[in-house]
Amino acid sequence: MKTLIILAHPSIDNSRVNKQWEQELIQFPDKIEIHELYKEYPDWNINIKYEQQLLEMHDHIIFQFPIYWYSYPPLLKKWLDDVWTHGWAYGSKGHKLKGKKFGAAISIGDKKENYLPTGSVSFTINELIAPFKASVKHVGGIVLPYFAIFGASFQASDEEIKQSAKDYISYIFTNSK
Numbered sequence: 001m002k003t004l005i006i007l008a009h010p011s012i013d014n015s016r017v018n019k020q021w022e023q024e025l026i027q028f029p030d031k032i033e034i035h036e037l038y039k040e041y042p043d044w045n046i047n048i049k050y051e052q053q054l055l056e057m058h059d060h061i062i063f064q065f066p067i068y069w070y071s072y073p074p075l076l077k078k079w080l081d082d083v084w085t086h087g088w089a090y091g092s093k094g095h096k097l098k099g100k101k102f103g104a105a106i107s108i109g110d111k112k113e114n115y116l117p118t119g120s121v122s123f124t125i126n127e128l129i130a131p132f133k134a135s136v137k138h139v140g141g142i143v144l145p146y147f148a149i150f151g152a153s154f155q156a157s158d159e160e161i162k163q164s165a166k167d168y169i170s171y172i173f174t175n176s177k
């Protein structure tokens with residue numbers, strides 16, 4: 001069974017990190033399926049049935065996105081609101097995501113040391129992605145550790161981004177078992 005990547009980048013054509021990550025992902029078409037929300041739904045009119053079927057066909061799902069205002073881009077939030085419905089994802093008759101593994105691959109503009117209680121952001125990434133983790137828990141899914149690159153806006157060199165793309169693939173394969 002393939003790993004499903006739910007990719008949410010509002011302007012991937014102008015991206016350095018997520019574009020590079022995607023270029024690495026497409027090298028593994030038999031193992032990884034990429035689903036780009038902003039390309040699929042430029043009008044934000046999400047095909048709920050299609051999205052639910054896609055999720056039902058996968059047990060390992062990664063949300064890939066750049067961190068925007070210490071959160072994920074808005075179409076991913078809408079996707080969650082629309083697709084993870086009562087009676088399908090949760091509620092007494094909603095168990096379709098139960099037991100599935102969910103991870104997150106995040107590009108983070110700021111430096112790692114700022115994402116510490118003592119840093120300028122003062123929250124860790126694990127704290128900031130609490131809504132994602134609580135949502136997965138709510139539907140009976142399994143939360144995997146997140147994967148990230150820090151300094152994605154300016155500090156990270158092309159070499160570091162290339163290496164992170166390789167590390168991302170290892171992260172996917174390690175957690176897909």
Ligand SMILES: Cc1cc2nc3c(=O)[nH]c(=O)nc-3n(C[C@H](O)[C@H](O)[C@H](O)COP(=O)(O)O)c2cc1C
Nearest residue numbers: 015016017018066067068069070107108109110152
């Ligand atoms: C609207 C917007 C909000 C952003 N907010 C944050 C933020 O809260 N924290 C942060 O570290 N970087 C922030 N950034 C920087 C992005 O995370 C960074 O540009 C992105 O991860 C780089 O990935 P890319 O090359 O794939 O676009 C923001 C960028 C934009 C455009």
